[in-house]
Amino acid sequence: MSQLKLQQCRLDGRYDIQECLGRGSYAEIYIARDNAVEASDPHSTVVIKALNVLLQGVPDDELERTLTENFQNEAVALDRVRHPNIINRLGHGTAIDLSSTTFHYLVLEYLSGGDLAAHCRKQPLTFDEALFYLEQVCVGLAHAHECHVIHRDIKPQNLLLTEDGKVVKIADFGVAKLEATEGAITRVGTNIYAPPEHNPLLHTGHLDTASLSSTQAHLTPAADIYSLAKTAYTMLAGEAPRRFSHRPITELPDSIANKSWASSVLRVLKRATQSNQLERYQTVQEFWEELADAALPPTQLLHQPDEADVRKRTGDQLTAGMQAVIEAPPRARFDSTRGLRQLEPNANGKARPRIVVQLGNAESARPPAPLAPAQPAHEILAAMPDISVENARPKTDKSKDWMSGRGMRFLVAMLLIIAFAGMLLATHNYFRGRLWGAGRPATPGNNPPTPSADIGREVLTTTDVYLHRDPGTIPSRIGLAEKGSRVRVLSTNNAWYEVQILEHGRAPVRDDLNAQRGWVNKRYLNLES
DSSP states (O other): OOOOOOTTEEETTTEEEEEEEEEOSSEEEEEEEETTSOTTSTTSEEEEEEEOTTBTBOOOHHHHHHHHHHHHHHHHHHHHTOOTTBOOEEEEEEEEOTTSOEEEEEEEEOOTTOBHHHHHHHSOOOHHHHHHHHHHHHHHHHHHHHTTOBOSOOOGGGEEEOTTSOOEEEOOOTTOBSSTTSSBOOOOSOTTTSOGGGOTTOOOSOOOHHHHHSOOOBOOHHHHHHHHHHHHHHHHHSSOOGGGTTSOOOOOOHHHHTSTTHHHHHHHHHHHTOSSGGGSOSSHHHHHHHHHHHTSOSOOOSSOOOHHHHHHHHHHHHHTTTTOOOOOOSOOOOOOHHHHHHOOTTBTTBOOOOOOEEOOHHHHTSOOOOOOOOOTTOOOEEEOTTOOOTTSSOOOSOHHHHTSTHHHHHHHHHHHHHHHHHHHHHHHHHHHHHHHHTTOOOBTTBOOOOOOTTTTOEEEBSSOEEEESSSSSSOOEEEEEOTTOEEEEEEEETTEEEEEEEEOSSOOOOTTOBOSEEEEEGGGBOOOO
16 A cells, blocks of 8 residues: 655645545545635635555556546546536646655545535434435536436535535546446445446346346436435435445334425335336436425415426526536546656657655745646646655765765765756857857758747637746746737747737736736647637
8 A cells, every 4th residue: 555645745836735634445635725826715725636546556557547547537527517516626637746656636626514424423404404405416416417427426425515514516526427328337336325236246136037138237317316315315314324225215214204204205215216227216307306395395285386387497496506617627638657657758749747846945934926827737746845744855864974074075076067067058058049049041950940820810818827038938927918818929939929918818916017028838828719
């Protein structure tokens, strides 16, 4: 078992890892502070979900590839089902921890209210509270099904609350199926809440010739509805339905069995948890309609409403709020970590993840400055200032003896050699730049960058981006183009474009960055439009 060494570190130059919230079979969950946003921002605290393929030992190539694909599928599923009642993905990346282990990670929103399982253990829900949360879960789950995503692991532990406890969001799409008809069912989910079809080895009926000749079933929304009904039982009864594992709910515990709504609700839960998925509710909307009707007091209406109107109102409730969708970050694309370790620098246009950079004492006295948006998939992991990381460096008791005499002379000699080599490199680059600047004639082996077809185009910036005095990676910030700013391309130099700001995306907030013309990397320009 090899855990990642990430605590008290800075990830991607912006996320300060604070503590580990938990570990699963192949993932580790951390809470982090995002230094790229203000402390008052609702996403200033985030969750880092890191894929650690070494948690259960060194995997074979096929297992590691499968784990990586599933991790990427989780990001794809979260982007496809973005909704106010589903946890948001804020970013992703690949990095190397303090022990030189390469890993992929997702950045998710942090919901400080905890999960519904812990909430129910701490304080049992009233009937109205349970329905309040169940309606929100139905809204989010119905949206996921409309997007052709089956969650496959609905349970109270995966239903997270906001800090005020008023909003519940569905989390953990790690085993989600992106298409309802994509492949046969495989064994996933938590046994207590998982439907029988999630365990192909479990037979719930008599084995006959017809069952042997029938094709294997495919996953449908009825699988999530089964788990949702078992979750509803937990919320109403205050206990997990352990005695109904892989079989229908046939009774309620004595604590609620005599409630006025008990028999009606039991009827709904019993149908939703039938072993045969064709006998269950086939849509979340149908399940919620029946559950909401079962919760009504046993009174006779003077005027029976039209059934079509009732279904339309219920459908409107389940689709309300779907327009409040947050814009998705760039799409996540992950390679196997073994492939990344073998990748040569800049091979096939892909850069290797950067190694750990430990900040020195000189940096510890200064608070972190606002950062430009990070490049996706090529990340930096740096230890936080003034925080010692256990086992980050090998310890020795003979360092003082080594630093005296011969060791000191060797160190001084090495420093002089490195300094001399640096001077030679700087001199070489200086004269090479002068030759280019003097208008050196172009030859087949010495061609300046060719003019770009993008010169003269007006495009939009995809994020907040700094304007630089010159093209290149050396910091020379002179201006700031906010996200959505309209700019004109004046000239190009490889991946760097000289632009003129025509219209700011929002009101400028920094007086010291007032230049309206400068160089930016083309990755921050929307050149597709």
